[in-house]
Amino acid sequence: DIQMTQSPSSLSASVGDRVTITCRASQSIASFLNWYQVKPGKAPQLLIYHSSTLQNEVLSRFSGSGSGTDFTLTINSLQPEDFATYYCQQSYSSPLTFAGGTKVEI
Amino acid sequence: QVQLQESGPGLVRPSETLSLTCTFSAASISGAYWSWIRQAPGKGLEWLGFIHFGGRTKSYNPSLQSRLTISIDTPKKQFSLQLKSVTAADTALYYCAKDFDGSGRILDTWGPGTLVTVSS
Numbered sequence: 001d002i003q004m005t006q007s008p009s010s011l012s013a014s015v016g017d018r019v020t021i022t023c024r025a026s027q028s029i030a031s032f033l034n035w036y037q038v039k040p041g042k043a044p045q046l047l048i049y050h051s052s053t054l055q056n057e058v059l060s061r062f063s064g065s066g067s068g069t070d071f072t073l074t075i076n077s078l079q080p081e082d083f084a085t086y087y088c089q090q091s092y093s094s095p096l097t098f099a100g101g102t103k104v105e106i
Numbered sequence: 107q108v109q110l111q112e113s114g115p116g117l118v119r120p121s122e123t124l125s126l127t128c129t130f131s132a133a134s135i136s137g138a139y140w141s142w143i144r145q146a147p148g149k150g151l152e153w154l155g156f157i158h159f160g161g162r163t164k165s166y167n168p169s170l171q172s173r174l175t176i177s178i179d180t181p182k183k184q185f186s187l188q189l190k191s192v193t194a195a196d197t198a199l200y201y202c203a204k205d206f207d208g209s210g211r212i213l214d215t216w217g218p219g220t221l222v223t224v225s226s
Contacts, residue, residue, distance in 0.1 A: 001168075026149075032211070034212050034213075036151075036213075038151075041218065042218060043110075043201075043215075043216040043217055043218045044151075044201065044216045045201075045215075045221070046206065046212065046213060046214075048119040049206065049212045049214075052132035055206075055214060061163045087150065087151055089151070089213075091209065091212050093170075094154055094165050094211075095165075095168060096141075096153040096211055097153065098150050098151040098152070098153070099150065100149075100150040101150050101151070
């Protein structure tokens with residue numbers, strides 16, 4: 001299985017901050033990397049797929065980059081509704097695997 | 107816009123079988139893959155497996171393959187999960203999801219999740 005790790009596991013930020021989350025794969029996954037936002041009691045939301053493609057209706061303050069083993073999710077100008085937990089997931093091979101998540105807190 | 111909703115018992119006794127259903131609303135589901143994912147308390151997301159809309163293609167996480175069965179009832183617009191011989195380690199929030207591009211690997215629509223506790 002491909003192991004996915006994220007850092008940091010949590011971070012504190014303020015409205016308006018720029019936030020960067022890092023995701024690393026245990027082997028090269030090309031650009032088969034997706035990012036999700038999870039809030040308590042709500043359905044998780046796909047933000048970015050194929051490392052850098054924004055899903056429909058996802059605001060442009062979210063961006064993704066990277067290929068191979070190292071990837072980043074950036075949130076520009078953090079908004080109150082962005083406080084959530086973010087997960088990266090590899091879609092290179094089965095079984096699909098997620099990293100442990102990054103909780104973005106106020 | 108597809109919507110998904112998980113349903114099933116919130117409490118299952120150890121050694122018994124956990125059964126969950128996901129009901130989806132969609133005008134067309136041709137080509138879609140339907141997945142189950144779970145999140146144990148304090149842990150990250152774990153993909154359990156998926157089934158193709160036609161029911162013939164399935165893929166399971168090897169860590170659960172011996173205990174897991176996923177099935178689909180297309181006319182009823184439901185797909186189901188059965189997990190045998192559960193233990194406390196199977197306590198989790200269980201999500202169902204649909205894939206985005208016919209690969210089964212990018213999950214663009216999720217249900218809100220249903221909490222299952224394994225306890226006597």
